[in-house]
Amino acid sequence: MHSSAQHLQSVVRRQIVTGGREPGARISEVALAAEFDVSRTPARTALASLEAEGLIEKREGRGYTIRSISKADISNAIAVRAALESLAAKTLAETGMSDAVEATLLSSISTTESILESDTPVQELLDGYHAANVIFHETIMLKCGNDLIAHTFERIAMLPLAKLGSLVFDTTNPRRERMRLMVGHSQHVILLDALRQRDGARAEAMMREHSHATLNYADLFVRKVYENGTRTTGGGKS
Amino acid sequence: MHSSAQHLQSVVRRQIVTGGREPGARISEVALAAEFDVSRTPARTALASLEAEGLIEKREGRGYTIRSISKADISNAIAVRAALESLAAKTLAETGMSDAVEATLLSSISTTESILESDTPVQELLDGYHAANVIFHETIMLKCGNDLIAHTFERIAMLPLAKLGSLVFDTTNPRRERMRLMVGHSQHVILLDALRQRDGARAEAMMREHSHATLNYADLFVRKVYENGTRTTGGGKS
DNA sequence: TGGCTCAAAAATGGATACAAAAAGAGGCTG
DNA sequence: CAGCCTCTTTTTGTATCCATTTTTGAGCCA
Structure with a gap:
């Protein structure tokens, strides 16, 4: 069921996100088609989709270029995400969540709690926290009742946002990072409580604060990465 | 410079929005291509774009269908728009607006003020108010500093949102509508003041309230339209 | 030597041809 | 009569092909 075009799209997306393609570099239909040994049609489809996703930009009459991302772009993305996510939290609180949703959120929280209590190596801790964190946020976004x-x-x-996901962890200071994860975890707990009590305003405010913490942290991190030119890896976002 | 695909896209979009195509109706590449006497290539491009815009839905193996819009869809759209617009207002207030932006907003407010003070026929009043209102909102959205x-x-x-624009005015009660426009106008005035003082929280709260008024009104209106089957025309949204 | 023009090459947009997969219809069989 | 199987039609994905536009480069002229 993986059409040629979709395969191309996901491969190139991964390349862009992981830095395999230089920002500002040009991509043309023919070059892409030749590179993957397919015809221009799927290459064209894939490029159109990637443009819709905002990963590449169309230059009139001169193909596409890989978008270069500025600090402002990342801040903007986080701000928009925060606005959407706090709306989702508010909506979910006001309409009330299903038992299944509540179970999922609780499960995510249990996972992060046990991870934070344990003494597993740092990298495993990060991966587990990251996965549970993604589930928590995606559940609220997807099941809030507002499909839009x-x-x-x-x-x-x-x-x-993809860049962000791979950037946001400072492995040089694990102790501080662990503290940060604990703060995030506690915010999840509060959020779940607000959702249970169907307190829309509180859920919204808490989610906003939660996202805002990400923003501040990301800003700090982006500065570090962009100015020093170093790159730190590891999973985990807010 | 009007490519075939873009032309198709805009024509079909207009058809859908104005009701020229029945919600739920199927639309396929071949049918669209035959109808406009072009090949499948631009038809495919146009349909993909329309799907990205949310106007049509892709049914696996069974072409696309025109999306049918429910009350919930409209409420959802307004809620998302409110979230984005209040974020824009907040951002613009915090970063400070340029003189050009301030002049544009002031001009829009002057226009609505003079319209509300005059005794022009109702329809003209509506069109003028609507135009000025759109300028006000678009200026804040586009010039807020967060391009995303x-x-x-x-x-x-x-x-x-398009449906909304053509629905939101009750011509059977012009007096009450005039009052509503005055409330909207006053909110614009307050908003501009908050922007001038670079009071992000106030601008955000005011914009949220402003959008919320639209939501309540639209809800009332959608009920009327959908339950009576009647349709009221006229420009003007909150 | 520098600028201009024209031509060759490349890239994009659109048209069509072809193949494969899926949905519908209709008949066949238990 | 019901369920299943098959054949046809529709739809979709991909490969080329053609035309238009743009870019680039070479050669010519001032």
């Missing part, structure tokens, strides 16, 4: 929120989130600016 | 907001807004769910 998820629809919107899915098709905007994959690039800044 | 406008980018996001442009490519999500054209349908519910």
Whole structure:
């Protein structure tokens, strides 16, 4: 069921996100088609989709270029995500969540809690926390009752947020990072409580604060990465 | 410079938005290509773009269908728009607006003020108010300093918002409508003041309230339209 | 030597041809 | 009569092919 075009799209997306393609570099239909040994048709489809995702830009009459991401782009993306996510939290609180949703959120929280209590090596801790964190956020976004929120989130600016996911952890200071994860975890706990009590305003405010913490942290991190030219890897976002 | 695909896209979009195509109706590459006497290539491109805009849905193996819009869809669209717009207002307030932006907003407010003070026929009043209102909102969205907001807004769910624009005015009660426009105008005035003082929280709260008024009104209106089957025309949204 | 023009090459947009997969219809069989 | 199987039609994905536009480069002229 993986069409040629979709395969191309996901491969090139991964290349862009992981830095395999230089920002500002040009991509043309023919070059891409030749590179993957397919015809121009799937290459064209893939490029159109990637442009819709915001990973590449179309230059009139001169093909596409890989978008280069600035600090401002990342801040903007986080701000928009925060707005959408806090709306989702508010909506979910006001309409009430299903038992299945509550179970999922609780499960995510249990996972992060046990991870933070244990003394597993740092990298495993990070991966586990990251996975549970993604589930928590995606559940709220996707199951909040406003499908347009998820629809919107899915098709905007994959690039800044994807970059973010791979950047946001400072392995040089694990102790501080662990503290940060604990703060995030506690915010999840509060969020779940607000959702249970169907307190829309509180859920919204808490989610906003939660996202804002990400923003501040990301800003700090982006400065570090962009100015020093070093790159730190590891999973985990807010 | 009007490519075949773009032309197709805009024509079909207009057809969908104005009701020229029945919600739920199927639309296929071949049918569209035959109808406009072009090949499948631009038809495919146009359909893909329309799907990204949320105007049509892809049914696996069974072409596309025109999306049918529910009350919930419209409420969802307004909620998302409110979230994005209040973020834009906050951002613009915090970063400070340029003189050009301030002049544009002031001009829009002057226009609505003079319209509300005059005794022109109702329809003219509506058209003028509507135009000035659109300028006010678009200026804030587009010039707020976060380009992703406008980018996001442009490519999500054209349908519910477009429908909204043509629905939101009750010509059977002009007096009450005039009062409503005055409330909207006063909110614009307050908003401009908050922007001038660079009070992000106040601008955000005011814009949220402003959008929320639209939501309540639209809800009332959608009920009327959908339950009575009647349709009221006229420009003007909150 | 520098600028201009024209031509060759490349790239994009659109048209069509071809193949494969899926949905529908209709008949066949238990 | 019901369920299943098959054949046809529709739809979709991909490969080329043609035309238009753009770029680039070489050669010519001032």
